Amino acid sequence: MITPDYYYVIVGGGLAGLQLASRISQDIFFKGKKIAIIDPLSKSIEDKTWCYWEKGKGNWDDLTIHSWKKAGLFSSEIEKITDLGEYSYKMLSSIDFNEAIKKQLQLKEEFIFIEDEVEKIDPVTRTAIGKNGSYTATHFFDSRPDPGYMEHKKYSMIHQHFKGWMIETEKEHFDPSMFTMMDFRIGYKNATCFTYVLPLSPKKALVEYTFFTPFLTEEDVYDKQLEKYLKQVLKIQDYRILGTESGNIPMTDFPFEEQNSDYITKIGTGGGWVKASSGYSFKNSEKKIDQLIENIKSGHKPSYRLLNKRFRKYDAIFLHVLLKRNDLGEDLFMKLYTRNSIQDIFRFLDEETRFSEDIKIMKSLFHPQFMKSFFKKI
Structure with missing residues (x-):
């Protein structure tokens, strides 16, 4: 041999x-x-930053650029600031x-x-x-x-595509103890899209515009949406771009x-x-x-x-919903984060919840499209 x-x-x-x-x-x-x-x-x-939530100390804390203990979620009608409890949101x-x-x-x-x-x-x-x-x-x-x-036509595909600017401002605009997980106030053509903000100091933050869509878009769309967000939502006029990052993560x-x-x-x-x-x-x-x-x-x-086959089925149903009704994203995500604790959501996304807990979370998201997607995927 x-x-x-x-x-x-x-x-x-x-x-x-x-x-x-x-x-x-x-x-x-x-x-x-x-x-x-x-x-x-x-x-x-x-070439990129990675972010993740974690309980307590982790294996990569020595490399962490920043971490946050509070998260913000925003839509045209809802503003929610939530404490992460025993979790931290970390960036490296x-x-x-x-x-x-x-x-x-x-x-x-x-x-x-x-x-x-x-x-x-x-x-x-x-x-x-x-x-x-x-x-x-x-x-x-x-x-x-x-x-x-x-x-492959048999399976659902949603692109998580994004572009982020690392910016520095003249005045203090950011709270470095809180990150914005999703802000839907600058939308785009009935699509699931949001802005994500990671403040590193009162004058410095990564501001990222993200799509969860079946389609991709032109480069200048991200720039226009980021400019709108900075001026119309954050009211920031004076800033300089220190760097950029972009990507396309397959969700399938x-x-x-x-x-x-x-x-x-x-x-x-x-x-x-x-x-x-x-x-x-x-x-x-x-x-x-x-x-x-x-x-x-x-x-x-x-x-x-x-x-985990059970959570793979959940993911397949959710992706199919966004594939068929991409306009539902804002409503679904805001229901998820306002009707459940952030800790339960993290456990669910980490595939650590019991079936009874899964049912509670899924009930909070209910829309008729879920039934159509359920029978399509299951």
């Missing part, structure tokens, strides 16, 4: 790949196992995260970084074939999404997990780890990796019970 090049190959050095590598490096169970992380690009620029930069993990792994002789683009994985020969070479392993953790998932019920096998486990976006109804991935990935590691140590396949 030919000895493979590596015990594990992690395809993709993004969020999920680096989280997985970090977790493996800290567990003595994997001591001495040679692991390759293969990624086509060396990330060396600030992807470049800080990438550099910290790489520095940690470079101290471990078991890990090697390879700059290459994997084009396919052959499960028979257990070989990842890249543009620059091929790599054998006992198991592959693959973060590449199925290339056809966005065009596509069954990525069906591509898992004895020798390949799909992770990250490629594994369906982006929470389909919210687009959140940072904390979700961390929880999936904890389960994956426990599966390996218990003798199960790494993908064993990684995805």
Whole structure:
């Protein structure tokens, strides 16, 4: 029998790949196992921020840029400020995260970084074939999404697309103890869209305009909506843009997990780890990796019970509602946040609630379209 090049190959050095590598490096169970992380690009620029809610202290607090204990929700008719209780909402930069993990792994002789683009994985020969070479392993953790998932007509697809400006103002305009989770006061053509504000100081904040829509839009639309929000809602006339960030997060019920096998486990976006109804991935990935590691140590396949079928159905129904009635977004989200505690919502989105609690939350959202989507998806 030919000895493979590596015990594990992690395809993709993004969020999920680096989280997985970090977790493996800290567990003595994997001591001495040679692991390759293969990624086509060396990330060396600030490309995005990640935000997530969390109880108490977390694994990444040393990297946190800022955290908030209060959240604001706004519509044309409702203004709600809520205390997060035992939760905090935390923000960190992807470049800080990438550099910290790489520095940690470079101290471990078991890990090697390879700059290459994997084009396919052959499960028979257990070989990842890249543009620059091929790599054998006992198991592959693959973060590449199925290339056809966005065009598949059987499943719902909502794009969470956004653009944010990091701005600095002449005068003090922001409360750095409170972030704005959703502000619907600047709308767009019967679509689900809102502004998201993360204040870092009284004069500095990330202001982001976000769409949850089946369609994409032109670049200048985001800029116009951000300008409107700053002038009409926040009453800010004088500011300068320190930086920008933009992106498109896929929110879909596509069954990525069906591509898992004895020798390949799909992770990250490629594994369906982006929470389909919210687009959140940072904390979700961390929880999936904890389960994956426990599966390996218990003798199960790494993908064993990684995805909760009950919550996958909830996500599928909600996505279908937004797909068919995208104009309902403001009403649904405001019902969610005004009829339930923020702590219960976080637990529901983290898939930690009991079925009886799920029913209560779903009742608070009721609209006839949910029944149509229920029968379509279930």
